[in-house]
């Protein structure tokens with residue numbers, strides 16, 4: 641039997657599979673097939689999820705493992721901020737270390753355990769980097785510019801200004817008012833830019849942000865390869881950087897920024913050294929279910945014999961969210 645986990649970061653939900661626990665690792669096609677199946681709301685497990693996080697060993701200096709991110713549509717992403725917090729907790733528990741690095745597609749990222757955000761809400765801080773604005777890194781094209789920073793793009797949405805940042809997965813961000821936040825614009829734009837289009841050939845995660853107060857945001861994201869999620873860690877991190885750059889009177893580098901989202905709240909801290917940026921993403925790493933499956937079934941992408949055990953962490957997380965509402969009222 642192999643144990644998988646169902647986890648979430650700010651209710652951005654994932655399954656975690658640790659390849660080092662298998663007699664025979666799943667091949668890449670088996671991983672992609674499993675990711676597309678297990679995350680399906682109807683035919684998957686536990687009403688599905690937003691992706692599959694695959695842990696494997698890493699021989700890089702200072703790392704305890706590697707993370708691969710597979711979206712619900714089977715596409716591979718270079719990073720996942722909410723997911724990295726849950727992978728970090730898994731590795732921290734497994735190897736009994738509280739500060740280490742995790743190998744990701746682009747780079748090895750520093751992670752460490754933080755004090756719990758609330759009772760029984762385990763909390764981690766993860767490094768989000770590298771950060772670039774160059775169009776080649778997203779990539780984007782046909783926008784008449786090499787970097788898109790706080791610029792109008794009528795073709796996307798009249799009257800809105802956009803910022804494009806890769807961290808290193810691609811993000812398109814706009815600061816909007818309440819009406820726009822709750823309109824169909826985000827879904828329409830997210831859908832348009834993740835189907836074949838003239839601007840983002842590899843697609844893009846699209847976030848709308850509302851400034852609530854000094855160093856305080858609400859962010860909603862339409863994710864590439866997934867659609868709307870409760871939160872997008874790299875999206876909230878990239879948006880925090882855009883907040884500091886585009887609205888310096890409302891946001892401070894090197895200070896904690898509270899980022900509320902439909903799934904709860906995380907904190908970010910944006911660093912600017914010389915002309916390079918990085919972001920600390922701090923938030924919950926909740927394990928909601930343990931799942932036991934025969935290894936042969938995993939290779940066969942057969943979930944029918946999964947044995948599921950729920951943990952006691954989701955009620956604790958929901959109490960944390962409830963208290964947020966009381967605080968921000």
Ligand SMILES: N[C@H](CCC[C@H](N)C(=O)O)C(=O)O
Pocket residue numbers: 652690691709711716717718719720721722723809810845863864865866871872873874875
């Ligand atoms: N959909 C993203 C990957 C997951 C990122 C998100 N879940 C996060 O927490 O950063 C992409 O294709 O770039």
